[in-house]
Amino acid sequence: MSQFMSPSSPWPAHGGQAEALLAHFGLPADHRLEDFSANLNPLGPPAWVSDWLAKQLAGLERYPAPDYAAARQAIATHHQLQPEHVLLTNGGAEAIFLAAALHAGKRAAVITPSFGEYARACRAHGLSISEIALPAPDFTLDVDSLTAGLSDIDVLFLCRPNNPTATLIDMSAMEDLLNNTAAIGCRVVVDEAFIDMVGETSQEASLAPLLARYPHLMLLHSMTKFYTLPGLRLGYLLADVTTVQAAQDHQPPWSVNHLAAELVAPLLADDAFARRTQRWLASERPRMAQALTQLGLEVVPSQACFFLIRPSAAQEITTDALFEQLLRQGILVRHSHNFAGLNGEWLRVALRDEPDNRRLVNVLKKELHDCLR
Ligand SMILES: Cc1ncc(COP(=O)(O)O)c(C=O)c1O
Structure with missing residues (x-):
């Protein structure tokens, strides 16, 4: 890079x-x-993290268990899902690249302005890219005009709330978009890297409860922003079981290190x-x-x-x-x-x-x- x-x-x-x-x-x-x-x-x-990490160092002498069961269970509980819907990743960045890998060679749409790694991941995996522009200065997304641009698109990448505009597509607009994209067979990948920063209702802000209704929806999460651990690399992907398994097939073994994986449950428990x-x-x-x-x-x-x-x-x-x-x-x-x-x-x-x-x-x-x- x-x-x-x-x-x-x-x-x-x-x-x-x-x-x-x-x-x-x-x-x-x-x-x-x-x-x-x-x-x-x-x-x-969180103040306890450095002492806690120091105590885990002995675990570096072993390979992490490849299924990361405890971490996936903690994430699943956090989102009221089953662990089969969770893939632990080496930061949200790896989740973005896995989402692109799943659609290698197909046609992607990305929103502009947005996080540049969607386009980079798509290029890396041979997807063609259409850009859909949000108009300045308010950068709001109109679902009908967006849908009109998706007729020949296989996968849409969205960031919610969006980096860098900090705007959030509201839940009802997202449901409209998910209904429209289900009808035309376009996969929707939503990066929720900043969803915990939405505010008091951040648990409600996540689209995780919609996963059961919309199997063409994939959610990408980062744990490095909210917990201020970008050097540790920690994130996850939420999707239907088949997609999680397919994404795992593209992931290098032991992609998430022992310290990061062990930290998931205590981080999520720190209310x-x-x-x-x-x-x-x-x-x-x-x-x-x-x-x-x-x-x-x-x-x-x-x-x-x-x-x-x-x-x-x-x-x-x-x-x-x-x-x-x-x-x-x-x-x-x-x-x-x-x-x-x-x-x-x-x-x-x-x-x-x-x-x-x-x-x-x-x-x-x-x-x-x-x-x-
Ligand atoms: C929107 C968005 N998604 C994902 C990431 C990647 O985060 P991570 O550190 O978890 O890989 C970033 C990092 O800046 C980001 O801004």
Whole structure:
């Protein structure tokens, strides 16, 4: 996987990658940066995780049990499903690539703007790709026009809530879409990587209860965002039994390491951490939505742990200039040059804890004010 969009591009292909950006903008390698570019829960990982991992190290001397029974049972219980509907994966990223592998050589549709790995996984597995654009600035999806574009498509990839727009297709629109796609024989893959960040009702927000009614639906999950464990790699796929077995056939053996697999059940049992995260979201997200809007920025209403923003026409600063000024002020946000449909015009900023968020707003305020002088 390349670190950059292209060999000559200054823009990294993913969030983070501060070193390369600092070098490009002529800033010292030790320039202090707060990372608003990665959409991770600022409250995690749960405090007990490091001690707990240390105690599991002896298990590294053995291969993990290939069926990951305890982890799959914990996930199944969490979603009120049977373990046969669960495949544990090496991050949500592996689940995306397995979903593409299942449709190798067929025709896929992806939404733009959305997470770029769907298209990359499809290319890797020889699928042809049609892009279906969500219109700026509200990026809402119209089910009827989407369905009209799916008549010769085998599999549709959707992200819910969507990265990078933070918009959520509501449940009734999803049911309409699932009915329409069932009728035309188009598989629907929904990436729920950020579903736990929707809010108080995140359990209800997942489409997992619909799996029994719609066997052409597949759900992809990440456990790295909510629990702040991207380095550990942990995710899963939910689908009907046949699809789970077929996906497993494409998965390398022992794809999920012992530490990650053993951690699933205790993570899902940590209700206090989940409640604390929901309280943070319930207070910081509306506060930040208001604060960013009051700065005169365009702000896409968010149902996730990040915001898509851009300077409004009245603000005499380009998005790239704002990105650079923020970097100089010690704030790293996510550029949008490699999100199809955004053309670099927007910035994605993660929601962090209250002091960090306040600092972001203060720096933005100063930069937007200075550009008017
Ligand atoms: C929408 C979406 N899905 C999946 C992933 C992959 O997550 P994981 O770390 O679980 O592989 C990401 C990571 O940024 C993402 O943004």
